[in-house]
Amino acid sequence: MHYIVDENDPEAVLTALREAGTNVDEAIESGALVMATAEDSYMWNGSFDPDEMVSIVFGMIEDGSEEYEEVRITGETTWALHKFTAIPGYPLGNWHCEQTVITPLGKYYHSIT
Numbered sequence: 001m002h003y004i005v006d007e008n009d010p011e012a013v014l015t016a017l018r019e020a021g022t023n024v025d026e027a028i029e030s031g032a033l034v035m036a037t038a039e040d041s042y043m044w045n046g047s048f049d050p051d052e053m054v055s056i057v058f059g060m061i062e063d064g065s066e067e068y069e070e071v072r073i074t075g076e077t078t079w080a081l082h083k084f085t086a087i088p089g090y091p092l093g094n095w096h097c098e099q100t101v102i103t104p105l106g107k108y109y110h111s112i113t
Contacts (some may be wrong), residue, residue: 002064002074003034003077004036004041004074004076006079013035
């Protein structure tokens with residue numbers, strides 16, 4: 001699983017997973033759990049780029065599919081509210097663009113939301 005954090009502290013997320021019974025250290029060591037920040041994922045080049053986001057998501061899927069039958073990507077989208085970027089054609093800016101670009105990938109991969 002790829003977990004993309006923004007407002008939540010990564011350590012707080014890991015603590016919650018541990019408290020829920022997940023062996024976090026083993027999951028990270030094996031590559032079953034990958035933590036990333038919004039800046040590393042949604043805005044790795046300093047701003048949101050829909051084409052780059054699709055490439056990043058496909059890369060996550062391809063990397064995970066090499067070793068696992070299923071790949072889950074969970075991302076906080078709060079970054080779009082406080083790091084708003086106007087994008088032509090998307091009246092709600094980067095958040096609207098991200099939802100418009102990523103959500104349709106679900107027809108190719110049954111579990112993208």
